[in-house]
Amino acid sequence: MHQIAKTAGVSLGTVSNVINGNSTVKEHLRLRVLRATQSLGYMPNQLSRGLRLNKTSIIGMIIPDITNPFFPSVVRGVEDIAYQHSYRLILCNTDNDPQKEITYLNDLRSFLPAGLLIIPAVDSMITWSAQGLPLVCIDRRPHNWDGDFVVVANERGSSEAANHLIRMGHRHIGVITGPLSLTNARERLDGFDAALRKAKVSLAPECIQEARFDLESGHKAAARLLHLLPRPTAIFATNDLMALGALSAVREAGLSCPQDVSIISFDGLDISQFSTPALTTVYQPGYQLGNTAARLLLERIEGNKKGPQQIVLPTQLRVRDSVSNLKSVAPSTEPPN
Amino acid sequence: MHQIAKTAGVSLGTVSNVINGNSTVKEHLRLRVLRATQSLGYMPNQLSRGLRLNKTSIIGMIIPDITNPFFPSVVRGVEDIAYQHSYRLILCNTDNDPQKEITYLNDLRSFLPAGLLIIPAVDSMITWSAQGLPLVCIDRRPHNWDGDFVVVANERGSSEAANHLIRMGHRHIGVITGPLSLTNARERLDGFDAALRKAKVSLAPECIQEARFDLESGHKAAARLLHLLPRPTAIFATNDLMALGALSAVREAGLSCPQDVSIISFDGLDISQFSTPALTTVYQPGYQLGNTAARLLLERIEGNKKGPQQIVLPTQLRVRDSVSNLKSVAPSTEPPN
DNA sequence: TTGTAAGCGTTATCAG
DNA sequence: CTGATAACGCTTACAA
Numbered sequence: 001m002h003q004i005a006k007t008a009g010v011s012l013g014t015v016s017n018v019i020n021g022n023s024t025v026k027e028h029l030r031l032r033v034l035r036a037t038q039s040l041g042y043m044p045n046q047l048s049r050g051l052r053l054n055k056t057s058i059i060g061m062i063i064p065d066i067t068n069p070f071f072p073s074v075v076r077g078v079e080d081i082a083y084q085h086s087y088r089l090i091l092c093n094t095d096n097d098p099q100k101e102i103t104y105l106n107d108l109r110s111f112l113p114a115g116l117l118i119i120p121a122v123d124s125m126i127t128w129s130a131q132g133l134p135l136v137c138i139d140r141r142p143h144n145w146d147g148d149f150v151v152v153a154n155e156r157g158s159s160e161a162a163n164h165l166i167r168m169g170h171r172h173i174g175v176i177t178g179p180l181s182l183t184n185a186r187e188r189l190d191g192f193d194a195a196l197r198k199a200k201v202s203l204a205p206e207c208i209q210e211a212r213f214d215l216e217s218g219h220k221a222a223a224r225l226l227h228l229l230p231r232p233t234a235i236f237a238t239n240d241l242m243a244l245g246a247l248s249a250v251r252e253a254g255l256s257c258p259q260d261v262s263i264i265s266f267d268g269l270d271i272s273q274f275s276t277p278a279l280t281t282v283y284q285p286g287y288q289l290g291n292t293a294a295r296l297l298l299e300r301i302e303g304n305k306k307g308p309q310q311i312v313l314p315t316q317l318r319v320r321d322s323v324s325n326l327k328s329v330a331p332s333t334e335p336p337n
Numbered sequence: 338m339h340q341i342a343k344t345a346g347v348s349l350g351t352v353s354n355v356i357n358g359n360s361t362v363k364e365h366l367r368l369r370v371l372r373a374t375q376s377l378g379y380m381p382n383q384l385s386r387g388l389r390l391n392k393t394s395i396i397g398m399i400i401p402d403i404t405n406p407f408f409p410s411v412v413r414g415v416e417d418i419a420y421q422h423s424y425r426l427i428l429c430n431t432d433n434d435p436q437k438e439i440t441y442l443n444d445l446r447s448f449l450p451a452g453l454l455i456i457p458a459v460d461s462m463i464t465w466s467a468q469g470l471p472l473v474c475i476d477r478r479p480h481n482w483d484g485d486f487v488v489v490a491n492e493r494g495s496s497e498a499a500n501h502l503i504r505m506g507h508r509h510i511g512v513i514t515g516p517l518s519l520t521n522a523r524e525r526l527d528g529f530d531a532a533l534r535k536a537k538v539s540l541a542p543e544c545i546q547e548a549r550f551d552l553e554s555g556h557k558a559a560a561r562l563l564h565l566l567p568r569p570t571a572i573f574a575t576n577d578l579m580a581l582g583a584l585s586a587v588r589e590a591g592l593s594c595p596q597d598v599s600i601i602s603f604d605g606l607d608i609s610q611f612s613t614p615a616l617t618t619v620y621q622p623g624y625q626l627g628n629t630a631a632r633l634l635l636e637r638i639e640g641n642k643k644g645p646q647q648i649v650l651p652t653q654l655r656v657r658d659s660v661s662n663l664k665s666v667a668p669s670t671e672p673p674n
Numbered sequence: 675t676t677g678t679a680a681g682c683g684t685t686a687t688c689a690g
Numbered sequence: 691c692t693g694a695t696a697a698c699g700c701t702t703a704c705a706a
Binding site: 043044045046047048050051056058065066067069071072073075076079080083086088089090091092093100106107108109110111112215244247248270271273274275276277 | 380381382383384385387388393395402403404406408409410412413416417420423425426427428429430437443444445446447448449552581584585607608610611612613614
Binding site for chain 4: 338339349350353354356357359381382384385386387388389390
């Protein structure tokens with residue numbers, strides 16, 4: 001900026017004013033400054049800027065694991081909005097480890113981010129609500145969190161899954177749930193259970209197997225379910241990855257899906273349609289989740305002071321080939337639809 | 338820091354020295370300072386720090402699209418190393434748009450990152466080599482880039498794919514390639530072609546269809562291939578996503594894989610084993626790619642001055658069920674293995 | 675060994 | 691409407 005001021009023959013303050021389009025700088029000076037800015041290839045230093053302003057154009061985003069195929073679309077949803085408004089994203093993976101979450105939270109703060117977007121690992125950030133940093137939770141809602149969040153309709157979506165299974169004649173059903181310490185896993189289980197109960201179908205405790213939202217644990221949980229007597233005719237996995245794991249477990253057990261056991265899941269990832277059979281699944285809009293959260297965060301950053309926004313995005317049942325119709329004429333026939 | 342200095346009854350400089358473990362501060366003072374630091378919950382301001390030191394502990398990472406399932410593992414590989422060394426990652430998606438790449442490049446610079454990790458969209462950063470910022474390219478190597486990079490053995494891997502197809506008796510083969518402006522797409526095609534030629538199998542121009550490394554374009558390219566007369570008995574897709582797209586195209590054409598047409602691909606994503614049939618594919622170590630690149634970058638940041646490192650990671654053929662053996666007794670039988 | 679002060683690149687205040 | 695100048699929080703000579 002010194003350079004610019006010198007080449008343009010004005011003072012530092014004027015340069016700053018021009019750059020920030022602040023007060024009305026005389027046109028000819030403005031032009032001189034602009035030209036100098038160009039020719040010198042000047043780029044403002046975001047650090048000094050942030051230091052002075054006490055905040056940067058950085059958005060901190062904390063997620064469990066970018067490697068879980070549900071999260072990339074959320075991140076992308078955020079990044080697109082951020083980019084449009086020239087915010088930059090610092091990405092952190094917690095692996096659902098609360099310790100790592102805290103570390104990241106503290107570290108991030110020292111960069112003076114404009115705001116934070118978190119898919120919480122566990123409920124460990126209560127103290128943060130009042131810390132004066134815009135913060136919106138995504139996908140999972142900590143119990144004691146009363147700030148902004150945007151999630152999907154987990155209970156409703158799961159109940160649709162349950163109803164679909166029931167419509168198709170299934171009565172003996174197993175569930176592979178995610179870690180029950182996570183609100184979304186809990187909600188999916190609850191919604192499913194409630195819908196089942198409403199239909200007078202019971203869900204024995206041993207029919208609920210807890211896994212970790214990944215392929216391998218889903219596989220193992222399914223194996224346990226398949227050993228049950230009588231064997232469940234259908235399995236609800238609360239995410240696609242675990243469903244895929246279950247699918248391979250079914251095959252390994254020498255059974256086939258959906259003839260011997262049906263599978264329905266929650267996520268609706270692009271890839272879930274390429275398994276065989278293509279997964280019947282409850283789609284949740286990941287990209288939109290990120291998009292919405294980012295937009296909300298930006299509003300907060302701009303100073304919007306309305307009460308906590310709690311946005312719930314709808315899900316959508318996608319019927320494909322992994323659920324058999326027990327009510328159809330021939331019991332072991334082709335899947336419906 | 339003022340606070341700390343005051344509470345500990347020392348001066349600012351001493352506090353700084355304690356925090357940075359710099360010069361020998363008398364033990365009792367050190368303790369006093371440390372205690373004060375704790376009790377005040379002090380976290381150093383990374384901006385002022387960066388401003389002063391003229392660089393931050395930020396690593397900028399520019400990738401095409403986090404939504405492409407190959408990249409998350411690369412990013413994770415980077416992030417894990419970065420985290421260990423308490424660097425933070427700013428993530429940018431270019432969508433292979435050179436304009437966006439440049440924008441990001443410039444912006445990132447104004448945060449004074451310690452280094453940059455780039456999966457280049459196109460060859461547009463020549464001027465950057467000398468700009469004095471540690472920078473390593475990942476996955477794709479721009480033609481005129483003579484700095485550090487870490488890639489996988491694209492040619493070698495593709496030639497393995499070709500050889501496998503030939504071993505299985507395929508002679509009429511189609512290829513779905515990624516954008517040929519990308520070095521990795523080019524290399525995969527070249528390696529495949531070379532291996533074919535070596536085996537005296539020719540690859541007609543119309544048998545090479547260019548797509549964009551995604552499901553949809555892969556689908557379309559496959560459809561074109563399937564209309565060829567005579568129809569290819571096998572298709573090589575240069576990534577898993579396009580292979581999956583091809584798989585659905587095969588089904589839509591009323592054909593089945595691998596009986597009517599075999600598919601082999603490049604990537605080896607976790608999910609590729611859950612398609613039906615499970616994809617025979619050339620695995621490339623995404624996580625390791627990121628890991629290695631991050632390690633190399635950190636070395637550079639620490640000041641390692643050895644000549645350009647050009648690291649090529651090996652791939653690995655994973656034979657699964659999507660390639661049929663034309664040499665087996667019955668022509669339309671179960672896939673081998 | 676410890677304290678003082680200059681300066682990193684901005685922005686904001688305030689006098690001219 | 692413009693230009694000096696202080697301040698943001700930290701590091702690092704250099705002086706004490």
